[in-house]
Amino acid sequence: MAAVRWSRPGTWLLLSLLAAPLLRVVVSLEPITTGLAIAAASALTGYLSSPKFYCGRLVECCQVDKPFNGTALELSLKEKLFGQHLAHEIIYKALTGFMSNENPKKPLALSLHGWSGTGKNFVSKIIAENIYDLGMRSKFVHLFLSTLHFPHNSQIPRYKDQLQSWIRGNTSKCARSIFIFDEMDKLHPGLIDAIKPFLDYYEHIDGVSYRKAIFIFLSNAGGDLINRLMLQFWDSGKTREDLELKDVENVLSVELFNNKNSGFWHSGLIEKNLIDYFVPFLPLEFRHVKKCVLAELRLRGFHEDETLASQVAQEMTYLPKERKLFSDKGCKTVSTKLDFML
Incomplete structure (x- = not known):
C-alpha cells in the first residue's frame, strides 16, 4: 500500500468522529460484550483509515498498482472510435501491455497523427478514463495546449524550465501521471526536447522514477501523408483495413523529423527512438x-x-x-x- 498517496491533515480527526458513536456504546456494556464492541470499533476504525475507504470517497488517490481493466478499454474503443483499426489495435495492445508491466523500462510515449476530427483527442480521453475514474478531470492527468501554454517564441527557455519543473513535481507526487500535449504541430521547434530526459531509459533522475508515466502527443502533422497513403491504397483496389502499421509508421516518423511545423523537427525524441508508437489516424469516410x-x-x-x-x-x-x-x-x-x- 506504500504506493497509494492518501494521507491528509485532519484525516484521523474525521475517522475519530465517524467511529465515536460506536465507542460511546462500549462503556455501557458487560465486560465480554465490551471486548467484542472494542474489537468491532477497532475494526471499523481500521477500515475507515484504509486507502480502500479513503480513496475515491474522500479524495482522489494515485493508485500506481491498481489493476488495469483491458477489457473495458477495448469495449470503449469499439463503441466510441470509428474507422481507426490501426489506432484501436495499437492503443489497446500498447496500453494493456504497459499497465500490466510492474517494472517498465521507460515511460509509455504515444504520438497520434491525422486530420482534425479523426479521433485523436477522443482516444486520449478514453485512455484517461480507463486509468482514472475522473478521466480528464483527474488531478493526475495534465493537458498542455501549445497555443495556450507556450504562445511566445521568445519565451522558449522559460517554457522549458517550467515544463521540466511541472513534470518533475507531478511525477514525484504520482508515478502514474499522464501528460498530454495537444497541438504539437503548433509547438515551437526544439521545445519538446525539454522532456527528453523523462522519456529515456533512466531508472531515476534526482531520485524520481518516470517509468510508469504516460506521455501522449496529438498532432495534425502527418495527416496529409496518411491521406495520400490511403488514396494509394484506394486506387490499388485495397480497403482501409488492408493498411498496416508498417506501411505508415516509418515514413510518418521521417516526415515529422524533417518538418519544421511538426513540433518534432530534428527532435531527440525521434532521433533516440523514445516515441514508442506513431499512431496514424485515417481520414473518415x-x-x-x-x-x-x-x-x-x-x-x-x-x-x-x-x-x-x-x-x-x-x-x-x-x-x-x-x-x-x-x-x-x-x-x-x-x-x-x-x-x-x-
Whole structure:
C-alpha cells in the first residue's frame, strides 16, 4: 500500500468522529460484550483509515498498482472510435501491455497523427478514463495546449524550465501521471526536447522514477501523408483495413523529423527512438461519419435514426472534391450539425 498517496491533515480527526458513536456504546456494556464492541470499533476504525475507504470517497488517490481493466478499454474503443483499426489495435495492445508491466523500462510515449476530427483527442480521453475514474478531470492527468501554454517564441527557455519543473513535481507526487500535449504541430521547434530526459531509459533522475508515466502527443502533422497513403491504397483496389502499421509508421516518423511545423523537427525524441508508437489516424469516410452521428444520438438519449444520421453525414464536405471520399473535418462538427437538424 506504500504506493497509494492518501494521507491528509485532519484525516484521523474525521475517522475519530465517524467511529465515536460506536465507542460511546462500549462503556455501557458487560465486560465480554465490551471486548467484542472494542474489537468491532477497532475494526471499523481500521477500515475507515484504509486507502480502500479513503480513496475515491474522500479524495482522489494515485493508485500506481491498481489493476488495469483491458477489457473495458477495448469495449470503449469499439463503441466510441470509428474507422481507426490501426489506432484501436495499437492503443489497446500498447496500453494493456504497459499497465500490466510492474517494472517498465521507460515511460509509455504515444504520438497520434491525422486530420482534425479523426479521433485523436477522443482516444486520449478514453485512455484517461480507463486509468482514472475522473478521466480528464483527474488531478493526475495534465493537458498542455501549445497555443495556450507556450504562445511566445521568445519565451522558449522559460517554457522549458517550467515544463521540466511541472513534470518533475507531478511525477514525484504520482508515478502514474499522464501528460498530454495537444497541438504539437503548433509547438515551437526544439521545445519538446525539454522532456527528453523523462522519456529515456533512466531508472531515476534526482531520485524520481518516470517509468510508469504516460506521455501522449496529438498532432495534425502527418495527416496529409496518411491521406495520400490511403488514396494509394484506394486506387490499388485495397480497403482501409488492408493498411498496416508498417506501411505508415516509418515514413510518418521521417516526415515529422524533417518538418519544421511538426513540433518534432530534428527532435531527440525521434532521433533516440523514445516515441514508442506513431499512431496514424485515417481520414473518415461517409459510413464512419454516420456512425458518429448515431453515437451522438445515443449519447443524448435519442433512438438511433438511420435517416437522420445519413442526412447529417451528407451535410459534411468530402475530399478530394472530384471523388468525395474523405470527410475534411472527420466527425468534428457532427454535434453542431445534429443540433441544427434536431
